[in-house]
Amino acid sequence: MLERDVAPSLTLDELLQILKTEFPQLARTIPNLTVTLNRQIVPPQIRLKEGDEVALFPPVSGG
Amino acid sequence: MIGGAHGKILHINLTTGRTHIETPSDDFYRLLIGGRAVVAYLLLRDLPPHTDPLSPDNLLIFAPGLMQGTNLPGSGRHGVGGKSPLTGAIGSSEVGGWWGHEFKQTGFDALVISGRASSPVYLWIKDDQAEIRSAENLWGLQTAETQKTIRKELADARVRIAQIGPAGENRVLYAAIMHDVNRTAGRNGLGALMGSKNLKAVAVRGTRQVPVKARGKVTMPARWLGENYKDFMGWLTAGIGQGTQGALVSQAYAGGLPTRNWNEPIFEHPEALSGDRNYEMFFKDRDTCHACPVRCKQVFENPNENPDRNLDPDYGGAEYESMGALGSLCCVEDNLAVLKASELANAYGLDTISTGASIAFAMECFEKGIITTKDTGGLDFRWGNGEVLVRAVHLIAKRESFGDFLAQGVARMSKILGPHTETFNLTVKGQELPMHEPRQKAAMGLAYALAPMGADHQVGVHDPDFASETRHLKRVNSALEKRIAPLPTSDLSEDKVRILHQQLNWTHFQDCALNCHFYCYDYEHLAEALSGVTGLSYGIHDLLAIGARAQTLARLFNLREGFTAADDRIPKRVMRAFDRGPLAGIGYSDEVFAWAIRRFYELMKWDPQTGAPSEECLRELEIDKLIQMGWK
Numbered sequence: 001m002l003e004r005d006v007a008p009s010l011t012l013d014e015l016l017q018i019l020k021t022e023f024p025q026l027a028r029t030i031p032n033l034t035v036t037l038n039r040q041i042v043p044p045q046i047r048l049k050e051g052d053e054v055a056l057f058p059p060v061s062g063g
Numbered sequence: 064m065i066g067g068a069h070g071k072i073l074h075i076n077l078t079t080g081r082t083h084i085e086t087p088s089d090d091f092y093r094l095l096i097g098g099r100a101v102v103a104y105l106l107l108r109d110l111p112p113h114t115d116p117l118s119p120d121n122l123l124i125f126a127p128g129l130m131q132g133t134n135l136p137g138s139g140r141h142g143v144g145g146k147s148p149l150t151g152a153i154g155s156s157e158v159g160g161w162w163g164h165e166f167k168q169t170g171f172d173a174l175v176i177s178g179r180a181s182s183p184v185y186l187w188i189k190d191d192q193a194e195i196r197s198a199e200n201l202w203g204l205q206t207a208e209t210q211k212t213i214r215k216e217l218a219d220a221r222v223r224i225a226q227i228g229p230a231g232e233n234r235v236l237y238a239a240i241m242h243d244v245n246r247t248a249g250r251n252g253l254g255a256l257m258g259s260k261n262l263k264a265v266a267v268r269g270t271r272q273v274p275v276k277a278r279g280k281v282t283m284p285a286r287w288l289g290e291n292y293k294d295f296m297g298w299l300t301a302g303i304g305q306g307t308q309g310a311l312v313s314q315a316y317a318g319g320l321p322t323r324n325w326n327e328p329i330f331e332h333p334e335a336l337s338g339d340r341n342y343e344m345f346f347k348d349r350d351t352c353h354a355c356p357v358r359c360k361q362v363f364e365n366p367n368e369n370p371d372r373n374l375d376p377d378y379g380g381a382e383y384e385s386m387g388a389l390g391s392l393c394c395v396e397d398n399l400a401v402l403k404a405s406e407l408a409n410a411y412g413l414d415t416i417s418t419g420a421s422i423a424f425a426m427e428c429f430e431k432g433i434i435t436t437k438d439t440g441g442l443d444f445r446w447g448n449g450e451v452l453v454r455a456v457h458l459i460a461k462r463e464s465f466g467d468f469l470a471q472g473v474a475r476m477s478k479i480l481g482p483h484t485e486t487f488n489l490t491v492k493g494q495e496l497p498m499h500e501p502r503q504k505a506a507m508g509l510a511y512a513l514a515p516m517g518a519d520h521q522v523g524v525h526d527p528d529f530a531s532e533t534r535h536l537k538r539v540n541s542a543l544e545k546r547i548a549p550l551p552t553s554d555l556s557e558d559k560v561r562i563l564h565q566q567l568n569w570t571h572f573q574d575c576a577l578n579c580h581f582y583c584y585d586y587e588h589l590a591e592a593l594s595g596v597t598g599l600s601y602g603i604h605d606l607l608a609i610g611a612r613a614q615t616l617a618r619l620f621n622l623r624e625g626f627t628a629a630d631d632r633i634p635k636r637v638m639r640a641f642d643r644g645p646l647a648g649i650g651y652s653d654e655v656f657a658w659a660i661r662r663f664y665e666l667m668k669w670d671p672q673t674g675a676p677s678e679e680c681l682r683e684l685e686i687d688k689l690i691q692m693g694w695k
Contacts, residue, residue, distance in 0.1 A: 032294065032534065034313075034527040034528075035531065036317050039318065039645035041317060041503070041530050042551075043530065043549055043551065044531045055313070055316060055317075057314075060307060060310040060313075
């Protein structure tokens, strides 16, 4: 679990870019993960607000 | 002769003991390539209409494709088919492991089994020699014991074995065909079909090289895969991820883990069944399929004197689907009970999805007083009872006591109990739903409705893959003139149906090429590989046409057997919105769903009302040529 203070009206997509810079070893993995905001899968253009919870998880497709 | 093929299909009639070898034309291979398309074509050609699936006349078909035996990463799979005893529709199930590669090296491209042996037998195919051998000593054995016995009898530890367990012998309608003990052609009850033929196993060993026309074209995508799979498939990969079962917690987090027979919006304690917990308690090793560096399979172990708490590493470990169907769907939080139930399914030869769904249905009936301990033989089928879960798997496989009732599957049980149970009959065309929530994945709901085999998650659309600018969306757009933008997961617009259309053609193609669905190949990679193998020139649209052909052939078979457009629907329960949880408020009206199905028919050039393929469709897909090659 990471906590981050981010600029007002930052988008989810912009947050992911920050994470890619902060964790370069994940830069190629992040685009292949499913992203949720407050447990819902949302478009990356959505703007974040205080208290939001962002999660990244694998795209389960079978097994 | 086209590359990738030996040019021979082996037919064996178990009633007469006779074999014959068919030598198909190049057009057969070019148009069908393998797997589901071959199964559908052979059923249309050789199976009389309305054949009882458990009669000797039904065909059991093992069908690798042109890519098997070439060592292309992701090609360690093959298809198995016949008329499904569970659904009465086409049965077509794909499986990984090592059998398909080994079979292909015997020198045959497919195996078609008809008739019924007068006593239990198994087939031994070594290169181009096929022998029918007694299986009297194997009948009743669990799968690991059968494998050991056959390998000892044939004095060859490298023999690969496809087999049924006691569940298939007892014709449980969702019995599986097991390969290498822990790889399952699980869906459609093909194990019951194999059991009805008194056929215990098919053992294979081959040394014939599969001819590849231009090896360099196969090497290119293989090299690309080697350089990229950890980025694209890291969540599955040994040393990075925990395979499919590792994703259970995140599925639950976003409301996508089916719970309490699809009637609860969230599984409250997913950590109890989590990959982290399973790894901490039981991890032993990872396992893989032929020519696959990913090693997505788990091997779990738990030595215990109580056989129902012991985990045998020979049977591997559970996948996400199994953890969901036997776990959250039944509200069982005891991870060892869930893993044991999954292991028993491998030992007895059962489909874990239909097994878990059948038990969940019974639990709901029990909780609602529709069945009682008088029906269950005293077993307490309340939600979450892990002990009963494990006991039920034993009973189902042996068809003992209440297990005989459960062995029929959900649709038949619901019909017997009465229309008041229809609400919790979660099936499509008689097959139980896999563990992907249509309220989280709208197009997956459509795919469940449209799958010719009954509800299936492999030929589907995982909507989150198309909710942002992913490589999946880029792949789809690469074959479209009018680009599609990312879409919400609950979207059922024209663009989502266009994604569905292309994605179903792609996934049906993958089930003909027998390429692992987890693999991250783009269209160009497999077009290049298939061209290199065959010596022909396949482009992106040729691949999608193969998928469309497989779908259309399967549809023609189902229409012939009496299925109609009315069968392309999903249960009401998964269209109704939850009032809480991450998916609260997301549901679908009958009208929107029916529109999307009709629109899909139109894109396939099927009749928008009946779903019957048009003349134009048959001509464009060259199915008219296949018809001229003759079918009943």
